[in-house]
Every structure is written in C-alpha cells, then in structure tokens.
Amino acid sequence: MNPAYPFSAVVGLADLKLALVLNAVSSRVGGVLVRGEKGTAKSTIVRALAAQLPRVAVVAGCRFHCDPGAPDPGCPDGPHETTAAGGADAAGALRAASLVELPVGASEDRLVGSLDLERALTEGVKAFEPGLLAAAHRGVLYVDEVNLLHDHLVDLLLDAAALGVCYVERETVSVRHAARFLLVGTMNPEEGELRPQLLDRFGLTVEVRATREPDERAEVVRRRFAFDADPEGFAARWAAEEAVLAARIARARAALGSVRLPDSRLRQITAVCAGFEVDGLRADLVTAHAAVAHAAWQGRDVVTREDVRVAARLALPHRRRRDPFDAPGLDERLLDELLDQTEPAAPDDPDNPESPEDPESPGDPDDSGGSGGSGGSDGSGAGDGAPAAPESAPEGAPDGAPDGAPDGAPKGGAEGAPDGAAGPSEGSGTGTGSGTGSGDRPQDVAAAGAPFRVPVLKVAGVGAGVAGRRSSGRGRHGRTIGARVPTGAGPAGIDLPATLLAAAPHQLRRGRRGPGLVLRRDDLREPVREGREGNLVLFVVDASGSMGARRRMTAVKTAVLSLLLDAYQRRDKIGLVVFRGAGATVALPPTSSVEAGAARLRALPTGGRTPLAEGLATAAEVLRVERLRDPDRRPLLVVVTDGRATSGGDVTRAAAALAGVTSVVVDCESGPVRLGMAQALALRLGARVLPLESLGDLVRDRRKAG
Structure with missing residues (x-):
C-alpha cells in the first residue's frame, strides 16, 4: 500500500492544519468541520493527519480497541484485565491510530453496528457485529461530504462523539461500547448546508479556498506530480518534518493536563462568546478546551490572550449564524475589541502571565495568510499539497491566522454573496443573459424583505424518495x-x-x-x-418588465425567499428558472444549497418582455433531466408570475409538457382590475393558486407571533 501524502508537504491550509492539530492534542475540542470549494485538499490533509498520531496500545483480540491500561468496563468483548498503561505486553499490542471513513451512503447498522437476530433468538446471546464507530475508537473518523449524510446519521455520529459512547438498541437487546475519536467532516457549501443545530456540534470550523497565487498553485502541482511518480521516495524526503510533527503532538498531549486556565482567561472566553451572542454554552466549553490545547501545542503551561484569540477564531464562526442563509463568519475587529475590554488590568497579575512574544510563534498572526492560507495568500493552498517549504511545515502553521475574508464578505460561490448585492459573476448568472435583446432595459435590483412563514405545500400521494419533512413517503424512517x-x-x-x-x-x-x-x-x-420525504422544489420566476415595479418585485422576492426558507427547513432540493427578455435560463440547477438559491434570487434584476412559454419549457427540461438522475425524488413546481405572456411560444403546449407535476402558481397580479391570467395558467397546469399578498397572511409571521 502506498504511503499517505505527508501532512507537512501540504501547501498552505494553515488554519486547517492548526485546527486538526488542536484536536489531535485534545479530544475534548470536539472535532473539525472543513468547509470549502472542491479540489482544496480537504481529504488529503485529513488522511495525512492520521499517520502523524501517536501509536496506541490495544487489548489483543478486542474488536473495540480497548486500552490495556484503562479498558472499557462495559466492552462487549470484555471484561479485560488492567495492565500497565503506555506500552504493549502479553495482553496488548501497539498499532497505528485508525482512520475510518464513513461513506455518504452508509446505513445506520453500518455506522453503529448490528445484531445477529438469528443467534439472539435461537441461542439467547447478544451477538453484536461492531460498526464504524467501534473501528474509529481512539483514532480518526472522517466523513467526507458530511452535509450530504442523512440527518439521523449525523445525529447518531455527533451524539457518540460528544458522549464518547455508542449505544445500540435493537429488538430488546442493548449494547454499549466506548467510541472516542477525532471527528473530521468536510463539505462543499455549494451542495447544501448543515442544520445550525448540527453545525454547533462540531468543535471547530475552517473555511478553505484555493490560493490565487500562481507560484503557490504551481508548487501544489509540482509536489503532487512528485508524489504520484514515487510515493515512497516523496514520503522519505518529508520524513524528518513528519517525525518532528508527531513528536510535538505527543509532547503537547503529555503536557495538556498541566496547562492552567486562569479564571481571568475563563472570564475573557465567556465574555467573548456572550459578545458574539452565540446560543448555548457549547461555544464557551469548546473555546476553553481549544485555548488549553493551543497553549500545550505552543509549549506554554498557562493560557494566554493569544490562545484565547486563536480558539475563538476557530470555534465561533459557525455559531454566529442568525439566519439559515447566513454564511459562517467572524468579525475579527469585534473579537479584538472584546479581548481588549476584558484584558486583565495588571500585566504582572499572577493570573495573567503573558509573554510579549512567543518564541515559537511565527510572527504576528494578523500578518499571516487568509483562512486556511499561508503567508500572504488569500486562500489555503489547495489541491494535494502544503507549506511553501519543508521547514515551515508543522511549526509553520500561523497561530491564530485571521479568516481570509472580513465579516460579511463573500466566501466564494453564490452562497457567499451579501444580502441585497451581487458580485459581477452573479449578475451574469441569474438568467439575464438571454434577455438582453432590443427593448430590454433591466431595472435596478430590488431588495428582498425579511422572510415569513408560508403555508405547507405538499406533493400528492406517497413517494419513496429520500427522507425529509415535506410530503408523505415510505422508507427507513417513520411510523x-x-x-x-x-x-x-x-x-x-x-x-x-x-x-x-x-x-x-x-x-x-x-x-x-x-x-x-x-x-x-x-x-x-x-x-x-x-x-x-424531501422533494425537488423548482421555482420558475417571472422577472420581466410586467413584474418590474420595485415595490412589487420586492414582495415577489420576499415571498420566494420565504418559500426557500421553508424548503431549507424541510430538507428539499431546490432549483431556480428565470424567464425574461428573449428566453429563460436555469439560474440555479437543482441543488441542496438553498443558500445559493437565496443569493441568486437577491441579485435578480427585472425588465424586458415576458416569455412565459420558454420558462415553462425550461422547467420541463430541468425536471426531465433530474428525473433521470434521481427518479425517486418527486418534484413540486412553483411558478411565480402574473400570467402575462408578451413573447415566446405557445403557453398551452408548454404547460402540457408539465402534466402530472404537482404545481403551485403564485399569482402576482395586482391592481383594482385583474385579468385572471395567472388563474388561467393554473388551470392549464392543474395547479393550486396562491395570491402573492396572501402568502404572509395565511400563517402569521413567526417573528410577530413571538
């Protein structure tokens, strides 16, 4: 088997390296969630870390990897006799820390284990087959694309990570075993977000982006070529740096118990968490554990201000979300203000043994690269490589390097766009490109208001799609x-x-x-x-001149944003088709990233003619292709229009192509005299009609109700 790519050889990714190392030093930190675009070496560096973890002593023959010095008293393979800790003897053996990967399509039984019911019923024994949580005990559990994992599996996973114990209940037989592991999840936000409750269960989060510096990108490719050509030789060239890293992790682990967290620093941590208005107290606990781990990593025996700052930067960004459409982020200026306000008054206070300069620190963290980046890079290295030079590898991770983008700045991709604004690329990605013919004069982009609760829209019948919270469905969950x-x-x-x-x-x-x-x-x-089950909610939005009054388009965007929020809460996929001018475009292909849909909607301009038939035809094609990709996921079509058709093909023929699709027409026609065109369209589609102005009145706004 080829060796793993060396951890020290990965170019950039400074914040990610530091977050992983802090978890390797202290399991109490609670794991790492790595958010980033595809191709940024997320998987490579996680696999590389496992090779640097200290070897562990295990009880020989124990399927649950018990420690001979402190075996789990409830181990299903026990009881085990306690032996001398820290080494191997007749009752134990040394082995490398395990790296277990959880595939997206894993079942609950594969994750937590399963029971042999035939033996249980015929022999009366608890015949238990361990799952991946048992295999990951005292090692690393890596979940790629954790945002695509089913919610109930994520709940089980995070419960085990928090408790350190896996509970298995199957047909009146109960089994429990220890499950303590370093949890690392990676995700591409473009494919959908995790629920805020699940985000909070990850200790630290890191946002990674590929560097835009040509020289760094070239070094990534150069190292990857060298590794692919000769994996053993490449690993040997980095063996010295890897040994230094492994030894430093081992020293920090050993020193962890002697690191002191002064009460003044604890109050500083709680004041920072309160200042950022994070929910609950998990943020305070994680920040404290991370600060202690960082002090141990730096060789200090007392937590300092810099340890608190580094820990807060990694522990708080994903806990700052106030709206499901918000991207994680942290205002570092506010962080520094809060730290200054709570800094102990007397520098010579025994509870404040700060040193002016940490000899091991590479320099002022404010001078370091962006999130996950190194040096002056705006991003985090990428691909499959690491620090710019071997000697900068493990020690070179800048302690507390600031997030690469200021609070509220785009993180890359549609979901990073600030409310009510769009970058240059988004303006061209909203479906306006086909509407730039003669006579098309797009108006200013209208802002959306605060979303409100909307009535529940369901697909008729009983489906067999993925579990969700919208329509009736049959599967592995439910009554x-x-x-x-x-x-x-x-x-x-x-x-x-x-x-x-x-x-x-x-x-x-x-x-x-x-x-x-x-x-x-x-x-x-x-x-x-x-x-x-969850459905595919496809929005077909009229952005033509007939919808162009700013006040009216604001109401339309607010309504669609509210429907998007409802789709987020019900675990749906969403898509967005926009028609205006000379045709229609797919502004957002079907995706689980509701945040991307919200960003595209907010940036949507209006103007031009009304090619209603093209909008419906494009929607029919999107549903046809998606049906081939995911035949079990049933669609719900939401057409937002006043029903006018001032250009394009035959609306009746286009509507016929959508026969059998559960549809809703949001009637945007306004004024004292109404032509009823949206209702006529609804008859062609066999759709339910919802007047635009009624969406906010059918269910009282949650904020006002509170």
Missing part, C-alpha cells in the same frame, strides 16, 4: 404501518413480531428441540414505514 419480505440485499431493519409469526408455523417441521425458535433467512420480515 410502522406493516411488514414485508426484504426487497433489497439485506433487510431495512427487522420487524420482530412479523418475523416470529412467519417462523412459527414451521417449527415442528424444522425439528425444534428447545426454547428457541429455528429461524431461516426467508422468515425475516422488514418493517414498512411511512414518514416524510
């Missing part, structure tokens, strides 16, 4: 409404009563000779569950 013979490679859980009833009539013929039942695979029955 049990029956049982059936397993239809897949394995049962989606076991319906115990139905399994027993299927086996009971055959016991005499099978020669049963005891209290247990004689079970066979064809006796197994899986439950049929009915719950909720």
Whole structure:
C-alpha cells in the first residue's frame, strides 16, 4: 500500500492544519468541520493527519480497541484485565491510530453496528457485529461530504462523539461500547448546508479556498506530480518534518493536563462568546478546551490572550449564524475589541502571565495568510499539497491566522454573496443573459424583505424518495404501518413480531428441540414505514418588465425567499428558472444549497418582455433531466408570475409538457382590475393558486407571533 501524502508537504491550509492539530492534542475540542470549494485538499490533509498520531496500545483480540491500561468496563468483548498503561505486553499490542471513513451512503447498522437476530433468538446471546464507530475508537473518523449524510446519521455520529459512547438498541437487546475519536467532516457549501443545530456540534470550523497565487498553485502541482511518480521516495524526503510533527503532538498531549486556565482567561472566553451572542454554552466549553490545547501545542503551561484569540477564531464562526442563509463568519475587529475590554488590568497579575512574544510563534498572526492560507495568500493552498517549504511545515502553521475574508464578505460561490448585492459573476448568472435583446432595459435590483412563514405545500400521494419533512413517503424512517419480505440485499431493519409469526408455523417441521425458535433467512420480515420525504422544489420566476415595479418585485422576492426558507427547513432540493427578455435560463440547477438559491434570487434584476412559454419549457427540461438522475425524488413546481405572456411560444403546449407535476402558481397580479391570467395558467397546469399578498397572511409571521 502506498504511503499517505505527508501532512507537512501540504501547501498552505494553515488554519486547517492548526485546527486538526488542536484536536489531535485534545479530544475534548470536539472535532473539525472543513468547509470549502472542491479540489482544496480537504481529504488529503485529513488522511495525512492520521499517520502523524501517536501509536496506541490495544487489548489483543478486542474488536473495540480497548486500552490495556484503562479498558472499557462495559466492552462487549470484555471484561479485560488492567495492565500497565503506555506500552504493549502479553495482553496488548501497539498499532497505528485508525482512520475510518464513513461513506455518504452508509446505513445506520453500518455506522453503529448490528445484531445477529438469528443467534439472539435461537441461542439467547447478544451477538453484536461492531460498526464504524467501534473501528474509529481512539483514532480518526472522517466523513467526507458530511452535509450530504442523512440527518439521523449525523445525529447518531455527533451524539457518540460528544458522549464518547455508542449505544445500540435493537429488538430488546442493548449494547454499549466506548467510541472516542477525532471527528473530521468536510463539505462543499455549494451542495447544501448543515442544520445550525448540527453545525454547533462540531468543535471547530475552517473555511478553505484555493490560493490565487500562481507560484503557490504551481508548487501544489509540482509536489503532487512528485508524489504520484514515487510515493515512497516523496514520503522519505518529508520524513524528518513528519517525525518532528508527531513528536510535538505527543509532547503537547503529555503536557495538556498541566496547562492552567486562569479564571481571568475563563472570564475573557465567556465574555467573548456572550459578545458574539452565540446560543448555548457549547461555544464557551469548546473555546476553553481549544485555548488549553493551543497553549500545550505552543509549549506554554498557562493560557494566554493569544490562545484565547486563536480558539475563538476557530470555534465561533459557525455559531454566529442568525439566519439559515447566513454564511459562517467572524468579525475579527469585534473579537479584538472584546479581548481588549476584558484584558486583565495588571500585566504582572499572577493570573495573567503573558509573554510579549512567543518564541515559537511565527510572527504576528494578523500578518499571516487568509483562512486556511499561508503567508500572504488569500486562500489555503489547495489541491494535494502544503507549506511553501519543508521547514515551515508543522511549526509553520500561523497561530491564530485571521479568516481570509472580513465579516460579511463573500466566501466564494453564490452562497457567499451579501444580502441585497451581487458580485459581477452573479449578475451574469441569474438568467439575464438571454434577455438582453432590443427593448430590454433591466431595472435596478430590488431588495428582498425579511422572510415569513408560508403555508405547507405538499406533493400528492406517497413517494419513496429520500427522507425529509415535506410530503408523505415510505422508507427507513417513520411510523410502522406493516411488514414485508426484504426487497433489497439485506433487510431495512427487522420487524420482530412479523418475523416470529412467519417462523412459527414451521417449527415442528424444522425439528425444534428447545426454547428457541429455528429461524431461516426467508422468515425475516422488514418493517414498512411511512414518514416524510424531501422533494425537488423548482421555482420558475417571472422577472420581466410586467413584474418590474420595485415595490412589487420586492414582495415577489420576499415571498420566494420565504418559500426557500421553508424548503431549507424541510430538507428539499431546490432549483431556480428565470424567464425574461428573449428566453429563460436555469439560474440555479437543482441543488441542496438553498443558500445559493437565496443569493441568486437577491441579485435578480427585472425588465424586458415576458416569455412565459420558454420558462415553462425550461422547467420541463430541468425536471426531465433530474428525473433521470434521481427518479425517486418527486418534484413540486412553483411558478411565480402574473400570467402575462408578451413573447415566446405557445403557453398551452408548454404547460402540457408539465402534466402530472404537482404545481403551485403564485399569482402576482395586482391592481383594482385583474385579468385572471395567472388563474388561467393554473388551470392549464392543474395547479393550486396562491395570491402573492396572501402568502404572509395565511400563517402569521413567526417573528410577530413571538
């Protein structure tokens, strides 16, 4: 097997390196969530870290990797005898820290383990098959694309990470085992965000972007070529730096228990968390643990202001979100103000043993690169490589390097655009390109108001799509409404009563000779569950001149933004088609990133003719392609228009292509005299009609109700 790419050889990614190292030093920090665009070496550096973790002693033959010096008293493979800690003997062996990767398509049984029901029923034993959480104990659990993992799996994962214990409950049999690991999740925000509750469960977060510096990018490619050509030789050239890093992590771990957190620094941490108005107290705990870990990493025995600042920069950005459409970020000027306000008055106070300059620090962190970057880079290195020079590798991670972009600045991609504004690329990506023919004079971009609650829109019938919170669906979750013979490679859980009833009539013929039942695979029955599924909500928005009055378009954008928020809360995919001028464009292909949809909507200009038929035809094509990609996800079409069609093809024919699609027409027609064109369109589509002005009145605004 080829060696992993060396951690020290990764170009840039300073903040990410530091966050990973702090978690390697202290498991109490709570893991790392890595947010960034594709191709920024997120996976490479996580795999590289595992190779630098100290080797661990394990009980020989224990499937749960118990420590011989302090075995888990509840280990299913126990009880184990306690032996001398810190080494290997007849009862234990040394092995490398494990790196376990959780695939997006993993099942609950694969994650937490499963029970052998046949042995449990026939022999009366708890025959337990460990899952990935057991394999990751005392190592690293890596979840790529964690935002695409199903919510209930993320809940199980984070509960185990927080408690250090995995609980498995299956058909009246209960098993628990230790599950302490370094949790690392990576995600591309363009593919959808995590819920704020789940974001909060990650200790630290780092935003990474590829450097725009040509020389650094060239070094990334150069090192990757060298590694691919000769992995062993490349790893050997970085072996000295890797050994220094591993030794420093081991020293910091050993010193962690002796690091003191003065009460003045603890009050400073809590004041900073309160100043940023973060919810709950997890931020205070994580920041304190991270500050202690950073002090140990720097060789200090007392936490200083710089340790607090570094910890806050990594622990607070993802806890600052006040709206699901907000991008994580931290105002570093406010952070420094809060630190200044809470700085102990007397520099010579024994609770404030600050040193003017940390000899191990590479310099003033405010002079270092951007988030995940190094030196003066605006980004974080990228691809598969690392620090600009070998000697700058592990020690070179700037302690407390500021986030690369100021608070509120775009982080790259549509979701980073500030409210009510758009960058140059977004202006061209909103579907206006097809509407620049003669007579098209786009108006100024109208701002959207605060979103409000909207009525629940559902797809009729019962589907079989991914679990969500909108329409009725059958799958692995929900209330049990029956049982059936397993239809897949394995049962989606076991319906115990139905399994027993299927086996009971055959016991005499099978020669049963005891209290247990004689079970066979064809006796197994899986439950049929009915719950909720997520849908594809495709918005078709009229941005033509007939919608161009600023006040009216503001109302339209606010309504659509409210529907987007509803889609976010119900775990839907969303897409956005815009028609105006000479045609229609897909402003946002179907995606789980509702934030991207909100950014494109806010930047949407208006003006020109009204090619309604083209908008419907484009929507039909989007749904056709998406049906091929994800046949189980049912669509919900939301057409926002006044129903006018001043150019383009035949609306009736275009509407016929959408037959069978559950549709809603949001009628934007206003004024004392109404032509009812949107209602006529709804008849062609077989759609429900919702007047624009009624959306905010059907359900009282949550903010006003509070």
